[in-house]
Amino acid sequence: MESAFLNAQTALIGFTFLLAGLVKGVVGLGLPTVAVGLLGLAMPPAQAAALLVAPSMVTNVVQLYSGPRLGQLARRLWPMLAAICAGTWLAAALLPASLMAHATAWLGMALVLYAVLGLAAYHPKVPAATEAWLGPLIGVVTGAITAVTGVFVIPAVPYLQGLELDRETLVQALGLSFTVSTVALAISLALNGALLHTPVLGASLLALVPALGGMYIGQWLRHRISAARFRRLFFCGLLLLGAELALRGAF
Structure with missing residues (x-):
């Protein structure tokens, strides 16, 4: 019985990261969101987030170095990036256990919000004069949501889209934000002991294989299907998925 359960869980992890990598390969984002969302159907968000660390880190570093403006982006975005780290660590340390007990519901609500914004094609414009104070605020909120749910797209992604960057620079900016968020989350999980167990580290490293395979397939598909239609389906x-998790976590 235990062997069958482990085989089923291994299959779920492999399928999840294959699908999540495929989505990232086609649309340039979505690996952590899809992975944590689907794994959240079978395990607590904190455990799903621990499995996410290696695949997210490697695929985001690849995306991070895909453009020519890394130094320029780092200088522009460092207040938001520093605030993401601070928000993640402070939330993990200070939020009450009663709130963390409802992490599945919070994860579901975060996914629903992200999906609604995506379907509405919501792209706010961020005036340059507001970046000095809005960037850190966005970072703290993103970090807090990351600490609770393992998802680091809200509100960082809409904010970065609102900076009116060209496509290549936006993809690189997303890679930079996701990489910093993954590092902050990994440190938080390590301090809490969630990443110190060899089976968790091994499973996260093994998840790299289907994630990279899915990403390669997605990049191949990108030029053969309608990215806009795929994004709507995503x-x-x-x-x-978010609605199901929110309802499950609420009852």
């Missing part, structure tokens, strides 16, 4: 699926 957000519709995310909306349903």
Whole structure:
């Protein structure tokens, strides 16, 4: 019985990261969101987030170095990036256990919000004069949501989209934000003991294989399917998944 359960869980992890990598390969983001969302159906968000660390780190570093403006982006975005780290660590240390006990519901609500914004094609414009104070605020909120749910797209992604960067620079900016968020989350999990167990580290490293395979397939598909249609299907699926997790966590 225990062997069958482990085999089923291994299959779920492999399928999840293959699908999450495929989504990232096509649309340039979504690996942590899809992975934590689907794994959240079978395990607590904190455990799902621990499995996410290696695949997210490697795929985001690849994306991070895909453009020519890394230094320029780092200088522009460092207040938001520093605030993401601070928000993640402070939330993990200070939020009450009663709130963390409802992490599945919070994860579901975060996915629903992200899906609704995606389907509405919401792209706010961020005036340059507001970046000095808005960037750190966005970072702290993103970090707090990351600490609770393991998802680091809200509100960082809409904010970065609102900076009116060209496509290549935006992809690199997303990679930079996701990489910093993953590092902050990994440190938080390590301090809490969630990453110190060899089976968790091994499973996270093994998840790299399907994640990179899915990403390669997604990049191959990117030029053969409608990215806009795929994005709509992605957000519709995310909306349903988020609603199911929110309802499950609430009852």
